[in-house]
Amino acid sequence: LINLDKLTYAGNLENLQDVEQHPNYTFVHGDICQKAVVERLMKDTDAVVHFAAETHVDRSIMDAGDFITTDVYGTFVLLEAARKSQITRFIQISTDEVYGTAMSPEGVSRPSLETDPLMPLSPYAASKAGADRLAFSYWTTYNVPVIITRCSNNYGPYQYPEKLIPLFVTNALDNIPLPIYGDGHNTRDWIFVGEHCKAIDLLLHSSGYDGEIFNIGANKEYSVIQITETLLDILEKPKTLMQFVKDRPGHVPRHAVDTSKFQRSFGWSASADFSEMLERTVRWYREHEQWWRRIRDKDSGYKRYYQKQYQQRVD
Ligand code: TYD
Numbered sequence: 001l002i003n004l005d006k007l008t009y010a011g012n013l014e015n016l017q018d019v020e021q022h023p024n025y026t027f028v029h030g031d032i033c034q035k036a037v038v039e040r041l042m043k044d045t046d047a048v049v050h051f052a053a054e055t056h057v058d059r060s061i062m063d064a065g066d067f068i069t070t071d072v073y074g075t076f077v078l079l080e081a082a083r084k085s086q087i088t089r090f091i092q093i094s095t096d097e098v099y100g101t102a103m104s105p106e107g108v109s110r111p112s113l114e115t116d117p118l119m120p121l122s123p124y125a126a127s128k129a130g131a132d133r134l135a136f137s138y139w140t141t142y143n144v145p146v147i148i149t150r151c152s153n154n155y156g157p158y159q160y161p162e163k164l165i166p167l168f169v170t171n172a173l174d175n176i177p178l179p180i181y182g183d184g185h186n187t188r189d190w191i192f193v194g195e196h197c198k199a200i201d202l203l204l205h206s207s208g209y210d211g212e213i214f215n216i217g218a219n220k221e222y223s224v225i226q227i228t229e230t231l232l233d234i235l236e237k238p239k240t241l242m243q244f245v246k247d248r249p250g251h252v253p254r255h256a257v258d259t260s261k262f263q264r265s266f267g268w269s270a271s272a273d274f275s276e277m278l279e280r281t282v283r284w285y286r287e288h289e290q291w292w293r294r295i296r297d298k299d300s301g302y303k304r305y306y307q308k309q310y311q312q313r314v315d
Contacts, residue, residue: 002041005052006031006070009301010160014291032074035081042081047089047204050078050135053128056162057097058309060124061249071127072134079138079146091203092135092148096189096215097125099150102256111189111258114150114213121250139211147209149200152217152257156193156277157284161292162305165190165278168228169285170292172237179310182247184225189256191218192277195270202266209265215257218270230275234282245310 001024005011019025030037032052042048052074054060054067075092082090096102099112100119118133120126132148139146155165168178199216203209222230228242263269285292295302 002026002028002045004028004030004032004037004041008054008066009299010055010162012158015158031070032078033069035077038077038081039084042078042085042087045085045087047087047091048078048082049091049093049200049204050075051093052078053093053131055124056160057122057124058162058248059305060122060127062308064123064127067124067127068130071124072130075131075134079135079144082144083138083142088145089204090135090138090144090146091200092132092146093200094132094135094148094150094213095125095128096150096152096217096255096257097122097252098129098132099255099257100125101252102254109254111217111256112150112215113258114215114261121252125252136211136213143210145210147203147211148213149203150213150215150257151196151199152189152191152255154193154196155190156281157288158291159193161295161302164188164224164227165231165281166285166292168231169235169282170296172232172235172241173285173289174296175237175241177243178228178232178241179243179245180224180228181245181251184228184242184244185223185253186251187221187223187254187256189217189219189221190227190274191216191220191270192272192281195272199262199266199268199270202268206266214262214265215259216262216270217257217259218272218274219256219259220274221254221256222274230278231282234279 053071060067098118098120099116100121102112103109118129120129135146138144159166161167161170171178232239
């Protein structure tokens with residue numbers, strides 16, 4: 001298993017300590033936009049799982065450049081190298097964000113289907129939609145064995161504390177207000193990261209399905225307020241920490257995916273208990289305080305981002 005990673009702000013070798021000594025594991029510090037590196041690595045590769053991306057909506061609103069470069073151009077470099085190789089699988093990790101608000105083409109609110117039109121609402125979502133369609137075109141045009149996954153919101157250990165759950169857990173542990181955008185009624189479908197990995201593993205070891213798109217999700221839809229209240233209860237912190245702030249521009253009211261295609265194809269669906277997994281995640285952050293303190297308190301880039309985004313001081 002070759003892990004190619006640029007180690008941008010969210011990359012962290014500490015997260016890989018458990019696997020770094022494994023005889024089947026190699027880490028390569030590099031950028032998917034570097035053709036020479038990608039072509040060299042692709043020679044020894046049977047299958048690609050392409051996770052590499054800028055992923056945070058708020059950052060894409062502040063500055064979209066890196067999103068276009070890594071998510072779109074980087075995907076192009078990987079696909080070009082894949083086209084010249086003998087790989088048997090190219091899994092494009094797309095996202096449910098490509099659909100925009102979950103609804104039928106007639107405008108009726110319902111979980112997104114793989115056949116729904118793409119209507120990305122943020123520069124992040126648009127860059128992923130570009131990559132998603134580019135990957136599909138390499139299947140239709142060059143027969144690169146592409147499979148596209150569109151997963152819902154992930155949560156779990158090691159998640160960088162800019163995304164809702166780890167941001168709010170670490171803020172609450174520090175008794176800092178939890179900034180809820182708008183009225184907090186926006187809903188997302190939340191999947192535990194391990195279950196997303198299980199779904200990818202099933203795809204990786206399957207045959208057939210070239211050119212197919214699969215939604216992946218857990219059918220656990222909750223609003224930001226519901227998540228926030230549950231987290232505060234688990235942490236035994238007061239609800240007064242909830243702070244309503246200016247809404248995110250282009251804020252998507254509802255993301256949810258219909259996962260029946262994946263279930264039909266693989267006989268599997270995410271079944272982990274949400275409260276249990278959320279408690280496990282909170283426990284992980286409690287027990288790994290050094291991990292997140294190094295980011296929150298010592299990383300000046302994180303502090304600058306936080307202040308710019310929320311216009312308040314962290315320390
Ligand atoms: P996020 O974790 O950024 O994921 P995404 O935007 O990809 O769904 O946000 C999840 C939800 O939480 C979304 O509705 C925005 C909301 N949110 C807040 O209300 N406050 C915050 O500080 C953040 C980061 C997110």
